[in-house]
Amino acid sequence: xxxxxxxxxxxxxxxxxxxxxxxxxxxxxxxxxxxxxxxxxxxxxxxxxxxxxxxxxxxxxxxxxxxxxxxxxxxxxxxxxxxxxxxxxxxxxxxxxxxxxxxxxxxxxxxxxxxxxxxxxxxxxxxxxxxxxxxxxxxxxxxxxx
Amino acid sequence: xxxxxxxxxxxxxxxxxxxxxxxxxxxxxxxxxxxxxxxxxxxxxxxxxxxxxxxxxxxxxxxxxxxxxxxxxxxxxxxxxxxxxxxxxxxxxxxxxxxxxxxxxxxxxxxxxxxxxxxxxxxxxxxxxxxxxxxxxxxxxxxxxxxxxxxxxxxxxxxxxxxxxxxxxxxxxxxxxxxxxxxxxxxxxxxxxxxxxxxxxxxxxxxxxxxxxxxxxxxxxxxxxxxxxxxxxxxxxxxxxxxxxxxxxxxxxxxxxxxxxxxxxxxxxxxxxxxxxxxxxxxxxxx
Numbered sequence: 001x002x003x004x005x006x007x008x009x010x011x012x013x014x015x016x017x018x019x020x021x022x023x024x025x026x027x028x029x030x031x032x033x034x035x036x037x038x039x040x041x042x043x044x045x046x047x048x049x050x051x052x053x054x055x056x057x058x059x060x061x062x063x064x065x066x067x068x069x070x071x072x073x074x075x076x077x078x079x080x081x082x083x084x085x086x087x088x089x090x091x092x093x094x095x096x097x098x099x100x101x102x103x104x105x106x107x108x109x110x111x112x113x114x115x116x117x118x119x120x121x122x123x124x125x126x127x128x129x130x131x132x133x134x135x136x137x138x139x140x141x142x143x144x145x146x
Numbered sequence: 147x148x149x150x151x152x153x154x155x156x157x158x159x160x161x162x163x164x165x166x167x168x169x170x171x172x173x174x175x176x177x178x179x180x181x182x183x184x185x186x187x188x189x190x191x192x193x194x195x196x197x198x199x200x201x202x203x204x205x206x207x208x209x210x211x212x213x214x215x216x217x218x219x220x221x222x223x224x225x226x227x228x229x230x231x232x233x234x235x236x237x238x239x240x241x242x243x244x245x246x247x248x249x250x251x252x253x254x255x256x257x258x259x260x261x262x263x264x265x266x267x268x269x270x271x272x273x274x275x276x277x278x279x280x281x282x283x284x285x286x287x288x289x290x291x292x293x294x295x296x297x298x299x300x301x302x303x304x305x306x307x308x309x310x311x312x313x314x315x316x317x318x319x320x321x322x323x324x325x326x327x328x329x330x331x332x333x334x335x336x337x338x339x340x341x342x343x344x345x346x347x348x349x350x351x352x353x354x355x356x357x358x359x360x361x362x363x364x365x366x367x368x369x370x371x372x373x374x375x376x377x378x379x380x381x382x383x384x385x386x387x388x389x390x391x392x393x394x395x396x397x398x399x400x401x402x403x404x405x406x407x408x409x410x411x412x413x414x415x416x417x418x419x420x421x422x423x424x425x426x427x428x429x430x431x432x433x
Binding site: 052053057058061075081084085087088089093094095098099101102103104108109110111143145146 | 308350352429432
C-alpha cells in the first residue's frame with residue numbers, strides 16, 4: 001500500500017453505523033445535499049449491539065486512520081436495548097485498547113438519530129479534520145505489516 | 147489427622163458410597179514441579195491425591211470436557227480462584243451444581259517464586275463448597291491484598307507508560323507468541339466449542355503467528371473474558387513464551403470493578419456487566 005506524503009494525506013475513516021438511526025441520518029444528509037468529506041467509508045450494520053469489537057481491530061488492520069461507531073440515542077434503539085449493550089461493551093473495550101496503547105483519539109463514538117442529518121455532516125467533518133491533523137495511524141499499520 | 151489424610155478419607159468415602167463416580171484432583175510430580183491433574187474413579191487409587199503448594203492448575207476446565215463428563219458425576223478440588231470460575235460457569239449455565247460436588251481447599255498461593263496473582267489474592271478460602279477440607283489457612287491473606295489498589299497495582303504501574311511505550315511493549319511481547327493457544331486451552335472460561343480463532347469463513351483473526359494475527363488474537367481473547375475473567379492466571383502460567391497476559395485481563399477486571407462494581411465469581415447473585423444492560427450507565431466518551 002503506497003503511503004501518501006504528509007502534504008497529500010487523506011485520512012481513511014471507517015464508520016460503523018446502525019441501520020435505523022445513523023444510517024438514516026446519513027441518508028437525510030444526502031437528500032438534504034449536506035456535503036461531508038468523502039474520506040468516510042460507511043458500513044451499515046443492523047444495530048450498534050451488532051458492532052463486534054473485532055471490526056474496530058479489522059478497520060485498523062486494513063489501514064483505517066480513524067473509526068467511528070454510531071447508532072441510536074439511548075432510549076431510541078429499534079431493538080429496545082441494543083445500544084445499551086453496546087455502550088457497556090465500549091466502556092470496557094476502551095480500557096483494553098488503552099492498556100495496549102492503541103490511540104483512543106482515533107476511535108469515536110456518537111449517537112446520531114435519523115433526524116440528525118446536520119449532526120451527521122458535522123461529526124464526519126470534525127472527525128476528518130481531527131484525523132487529518134493527527135496524521136496517518138502508522139503505529140498499528142506497522143504492527144500489521146511486520 | 148493431616149489435611150492429606152482427611153482428603154484421602156473423604157474421597158475414598160465419596161467413591162465407595164457412590165456419591166460421585168470420579169474425583170478430579172491433583173497428583174504428585176517431582177518436588178517443586180506443578181502437580182498434574184488426576185482423575186480417580188477407583189477408591190483404591192485415592193492415595194495418589196495430594197494437596198500442597200504445587201497444586202496450581204485450575205481443574206474446573208475439565209468439567210466441561212466431553213471425555214471427563216463421560217466418567218460420571220465428578221467431585222472436584224477447588225481453590226478460591228477456581229471456585230470463582232465455578233460461580234461464573236454456573237451463572238453461564240455451563241455446569242449444574244446438582245450434578246457435581248465441590249471440595250474446597252484453602253490455598254496459601256504459589257510459593258516460590260511468589261506469583262503476582264497469588265500475592266494480591268483475597269479469596270484464599272473457598273466460600274460455597276459442598277465439602278471443605280483444610281478449613282483454616284495458616285497463612286491468612288495480607289490486609290493489603292483485599293483492596294482494589296493492591297489487585298491492580300501492577301496495571302497502574304504499567305499505565306504510567308505513554309501509549310507509544312505501551313504499543314512498543316506489546317509489540318515486543320506479542321512478537322514471541324507462537325499462536326499455540328495454550329492460553330485458551332488453560333482458561334476455564336474459554337469454553338466455546340468452536341473458537342472464533344478457528345473460524346475461517348470469514349477469517350476474523352489472522353491465523354498466522356505474525357504481529358497482526360497475534361494482536362488480533364490477544365485482543366479477542368482478553369475481551370471475550372471481559373467481566374468474566376476470575377484472575378486465576380492460568381493463561382499466563384500456560385504461556386510457553388512467558389507473555390504477561392495478566393495485564394490485559396487486569397485492565398478489563400479493573401474496568402468492570404470501577405465502572406460496574408462487579409468482580410467475576412465473587413457474588414453468586416450479581417449480574418455480569420456483559421450480557422446485561424442498564425439505562426443508567428455513565429460514560430463521557432459518546433458524544
